[in-house]
Amino acid sequence: MPAPTNGYALITGASQGLGAAISLELARQGFGVIVTARSEAELRTVCDEAAALNGGHAHALVADLWATDGVDRIVHFIASKDLPLTCLVNNAGQGLWGLFDQLTLEDQQRMMQLNMSVPVALTHRLLPQLKAAKHGYVLNIASMIAHHALASMAIYSGSKAFILHWSRSLRLELKNSSVKVTCCSPGSVITGFTARAGMQAMDDLAKKFGSAPGPVAKAAVAAMLSGKAEVIPGLVNRITSGLQGLLPTGLNESLVSGIYLKRLPAKS
Numbered sequence: 001m002p003a004p005t006n007g008y009a010l011i012t013g014a015s016q017g018l019g020a021a022i023s024l025e026l027a028r029q030g031f032g033v034i035v036t037a038r039s040e041a042e043l044r045t046v047c048d049e050a051a052a053l054n055g056g057h058a059h060a061l062v063a064d065l066w067a068t069d070g071v072d073r074i075v076h077f078i079a080s081k082d083l084p085l086t087c088l089v090n091n092a093g094q095g096l097w098g099l100f101d102q103l104t105l106e107d108q109q110r111m112m113q114l115n116m117s118v119p120v121a122l123t124h125r126l127l128p129q130l131k132a133a134k135h136g137y138v139l140n141i142a143s144m145i146a147h148h149a150l151a152s153m154a155i156y157s158g159s160k161a162f163i164l165h166w167s168r169s170l171r172l173e174l175k176n177s178s179v180k181v182t183c184c185s186p187g188s189v190i191t192g193f194t195a196r197a198g199m200q201a202m203d204d205l206a207k208k209f210g211s212a213p214g215p216v217a218k219a220a221v222a223a224m225l226s227g228k229a230e231v232i233p234g235l236v237n238r239i240t241s242g243l244q245g246l247l248p249t250g251l252n253e254s255l256v257s258g259i260y261l262k263r264l265p266a267k268s
Helices: 017-028 040-054 070-081 105-132 154-173 200-209 213-225 235-246 249-263
Strands: 008-012 032-037 058-062 085-090 136-141 179-184
Touching: 008 017, 008 070, 008 105, 017 032, 017 040, 017 085, 017 213, 032 040, 032 070, 040 058, 058 070, 070 105, 085 105, 105 136, 105 154, 105 179, 136 154, 136 213, 154 179, 179 213
Parallel strands: 008 032, 008 085, 032 058, 085 136, 136 179
Antiparallel strands: none
8 A cells, every 4th residue: 555645643642532633634634644542442433534534544553651661662663564754743641630739749740741751752752754754743732721820730731831832942943854843732622621630610611612623633733734833723712812911921820820729629
């Protein structure tokens, strides 16, 4: 079978939500996809749907990125299949809601590993292959929260700020190469994130102001393919971000944090 027109894209956290939507959008754009996540059944479904869109150029790899060999397994899989990698989407991540001193240190360190260490390791290991391609892409998924501090999600907001600034720096370093780095900062995406992060008390706001994964994925992939440095998907989110930028930083962070702190369930 001939290689797909645009080469292959690796997408982490691809079994559901935004990762699944990005995988399908890339398949529509002529990329072969390598989807990876821990959930085998859901991952196989995404892989099959992508294969139906791009002529069968889809591979699924069940991998736990918290495991010590998680990154190694992905890198070795791509090498063993001799897949021409042209795109890396660092999407896998975790959010936890709670006060810093009330969440366990272990849980917060695990979140830091998945949200920061894993994207850095994967990018470092796979960048030589991306640089060898005629056109290479790195798409990092941050968050609107990356642009300001947020009490009750201190480590999450900090880790996404890291992704944003790392993406900007990496883009500058690679400006004379064939690789373009894009950072996507979505607002609330309706993916089940609130349940996984223990944020059920925020569900009503997430449903009211959140976006479906499909349009966010389309905006992210379009920005990546056009070589944009950053994208905030959704008109409402862009307006919100602009208005927040007009406020003094301390006032903005206090107002936004107040919304989250007010709804934070009391610890027994």
